Amino acid sequence: MTTALFSIAGAVAVVAAVVVVTTRRIVHAALWLVVALGAVAGCFGALHAEFVALVQILVYVGAIVVLVLFALMLTKAPTNPLPALTTRRSPFAAVVAGVLFLLLGTGVVIAFGNKKIKPVPAGAAADVGTAVFRVWVLPFEVLSVLLLAALIGAIVLSQRSGKLSEPDETVSSSGKGDD
Amino acid sequence: MPLILPLLLAVLLFCLGVYGVLARRNAITILMSFELMLNAVNLNLVAFDAWRLDGLATGQTLAVFVITLAAAEIGLGLAIVLLLFRGHGHVDADTARDLREQPELQENEL
Structure with a gap:
């Protein structure tokens, strides 16, 4: 059940992140960033880190994206599609990102390929609060x-x-x- | 749940962020890609916290710290972007070359 929820949220996060880094409309990128960050918050919730998920929604969606939208407004960002938003060297950037994905992915699979996350107890804000103020x-x-x-x-x-x-x-x- | 699932998702998000930082021209979209990368790091921290269960909630605490750092970073970053816009009239990261080392090489680079 958690695996299915995590997979759905993760797929949404990946699709939204792809749109964020490839769209030609800069305001759409900022709004898709909300979807990506919210989906990552859902992943946190599926991993029983409810407090982190709430902080993520509060700080990222509530503050950071609003700040980004204000900055777009103040820099007079156009709402029409901009072909020049991505540089000409984007194929090289894609190659770098792909090679990095292969390296990190194989490393992660080799290191943690057969590990399982046991069903963890529901996360509580009290645990995080105690850890913050004690350790x-x-x-x-x-x-x-x-x-x-x-x-x-x-x-x-x-x-x-x-x-x-x-x-x-x-x-x-x-x-x-x-x- | 297999541990590899959140880790691979984090790797994918991080690489998308790397692509965005390298390929985007607008400074604000570069900052958005930074946020994606920081989220990938947070996902790793939370996943390893759920895997280890050390009783101290170390990963979750560090994830909250990283979120705070991201807030500070985006505040300063957007202030710098606004300063760039006020001075140049654009936020194009490729043409912001005020701190380049040798001004006479500009024709060759462009």
């Missing part, structure tokens, strides 16, 4: 500092500085913010 406290705190730094960095980068004197000001303010 992974230091990475958690470092991650919060990193989020703050990314926040300040994004604000500094997106400030409108038309005059030449203003970049110095933004650099000094970012230095103060990092401290």
Whole structure:
């Protein structure tokens, strides 16, 4: 049952991912990304990682894709098909990706070809919460500092500085913010 | 469930992401391909967590951490893309050559 659910979600994810990287309409790529990420969240659910699935939907679909759509809007992305969205070297890129798939795929099959995932108990957010605050406290705190730094960095980068004197000001303010 | 199923799906998603990063021209689509690759990594982490069942939920915790890192990365990446658009009027990653090493080689490269 879980295998069937996982296979369906995985197939949807692969099809949506193929559309994301090949479509000529850039807004369609962003919207198919929602399907791909949601299907991957379904895969997480089939692997009994319900908390990760919910976080995936909240953060990826709720925040990241919306951010991408806003960026498309702000960069005046056209909604009509763009033939130049993929470069001329895309056959070489396909070859690189195919060779990488063969290498990684054979490695994975050789290493884990006959392993089985036993039916795992239903995942609980309590387990992840306990692990975060008991074992992974230091990475958690470092991650919060990193989020703050990314926040300040994004604000500094997106400030409108038309005059030449203003970049110095933004650099000094970012230095103060990092401290 | 065989462990190979999520692992092969992760490999496939990762390679699609690699193709997208190499073949796409628009910087925002390159960032979308990055997200696909990070999702493949998360799928690996969750699959190995379900396989090992170490009682600490290590894989799931690391997957949540990776999702957080992806949020930070996409925020900064899109800020840089907007800056590029403000300076150049396009988000074409192939023609953004401000940091290239030797400007006189531009005619040969194009």
